Amino acid sequence: MLCQVLCSSWQELRLHYSLSALHLRLLAGFMVSRMLGAAPTIADAIIDQLASPGDKATAAVAAARPSSEQEAASMAASVWRAAWPVERLRQRAFFCFGMDVLLKLNLAETRTFFNAFFSLSAFHWHGFLSARLGFRQLIGFGLSLFAKSSNEARLDLLTKGLPGLITMLLQLVPTLGDYYGVKKQLKQQRQQVAVPVQRQQQQPGEPAAVTAAVVSSSNGAAAGRQQ
Secondary structure, three states, X not given: OEEOOOOOOOOOOOEEOOHHHOOOOOOHHHHHHHHHHHHHHHHHHHHHXXXXXXXXXXXXXXXXXXXXXXXXXXXXXXXXXXXXXXXXHHHHHHHHHHHHHHOOOOHHHHHHHHHHHOOOOHHHHHHHXXXXXXXXXXXXXXXXXXXXXXXXXXXXXXXXXXXXXXHHHHHHHHHHOOOOOHHHHHHHHHHHHHHHHHHHHHOOHHHHHHHHHHHHHHHHHHHHHHO
């Protein structure tokens, strides 16, 4: 499935949305469910962004398209943020970590792993397969899985999962801050709005000072005539 977005004079700017855009897991059928579940959110984000330039158009028949390449890039970035919010990025990092461990297990270790996996509560293993668990819940899932595993399986998870765990933590560090720079953009917008407001607040005082000077000089001239 290909969604062509924000196509004006920049024909190369597109948003690809398909199965290959998400992380491929062993149980790929659940990936289809994830894709279909995310489709409405992404579609709403596309509609919002395509409607934004049309609101600024002066002519009623003007096409809903960005007015500059910078605006088009900003619109595309907004759709991307809707497709991959920070929580989803953290979730994906955990899935990559789990996949890295699974690929290192042999047949016997894989069977032991899934015995422990399906002995978890329905909340955990249902939520994991349907990608409904948030990152904190995934941490609880991982700890529960480790507790349910045998001593031998725990040793395998530690020895084969430690490198992937370090990689996951390094990937998560940027998500702890302003990953997409949204807060920085909002701060800049507020500063841009604040400058005209401050100017408007200063301007009313200027005519008042001029009026006071005119009145004062008029009073002085009138007093001179009376004398």
